[in-house]
Amino acid sequence: MTDFPILPKNKIKRKPDRGHYDKETIYQILDEGLICHVGLIQDNSPLVIPMNYARQGDTILLHGAPGSRLLQAIKNGAEACVTVTLVDDLVLARSVLHHSMNYRSVVFFGRGTLVEEYNQKKEAFKTIVDHIIPGRWDDARQPSDKEIKQTYVVAIPINEASAKIRGGPVVDEEEDYALPVWAGLLPLGLNPAEPVSDERLDKNIQLPAYIKNYTRGNKT
């Protein structure tokens, strides 16, 4: 896959060795994330809202009620900054100020448009549901025309994208390695606990495999 061009807006200036501009890296992070943080300018102030999303080709899909201020602003042409952050490890160094975090984040900019054509819109909903819970769409009750019409979907092109990644071990000052302080990584992951069946669920309905085996990450 091709790389995103390195432009003033997406160039990683602090710790440039952590910057990545290739689609494969960027799309892998976007495909693993569950929520993005969407930044807009509203009434001359920055506004950052968490949203579910899914990637569809070279765009990100967001959905919500037509009354959503964020979707209205995007529909009306506002520029959005979309950020997805995955936390991988706490990095415990021997000195307090060398502590760090291993993470993977993506930032991109784009102006979105409403998805209005019926089949495209239905496909967008499928993409979002299956992004969050792969396999779920085909298993649940399909949307009615009315439900599809009642919800907004916007597509934001993934432009001026970059990823920033911190991986690897602790880095300490050479003289600190001899200190009697535990050092290492504490891996963190967004992991599922035991599913909780709905109170009104028919006891004969089995837990689906895609919930039993649900995991984020390593989706490639």
Add this chain to the structure above:
Amino acid sequence: MTDFPILPKNKIKRKPDRGHYDKETIYQILDEGLICHVGLIQDNSPLVIPMNYARQGDTILLHGAPGSRLLQAIKNGAEACVTVTLVDDLVLARSVLHHSMNYRSVVFFGRGTLVEEYNQKKEAFKTIVDHIIPGRWDDARQPSDKEIKQTYVVAIPINEASAKIRGGPVVDEEEDYALPVWAGLLPLGLNPAEPVSDERLDKNIQLPAYIKNYTRGNKT
């Protein structure tokens, strides 16, 4: 604790029943989160950057290299929007378009200032390290004066804050409850896996209890 006033900027307009303005709720979410997403306006575009943080009283502390564009902008008076989002459950309804997520998020606005006084700055670093890993500060090598001087800390007052919370069970259309589709919650949490000792760690150094028992949430 007192509530934040409900102002045009922080009023929850979509699903107002999910809005909360009391400090206890808002600070509990801020104290559980590991990263915040900071929104700024830069060159007339929105910019959203993930950052570690900690709450100290009625402010949020951020730290980083003096060269950080984000810290420079905050130091120079830029307004920031800070958002912290915790994901609790995937909500699997019987119909695809009633799927949801249980989450807790906080959004607030503020203009920050540099923390420059030596003792305040050192206390700020302690607050940040102990927010991420409670108990770590006293156990690791303390910062030198030079290290403290080489890092920036900014404090952003927590103004115009609100929380938005979706909790509770699946909500389906009444006629859908009879469908043979599994429905319920899949709890998700940012959980630690096995710690990985640094390659150069002296084998006699024991894993500290605060890492062995590390957990986010339920910190109250």
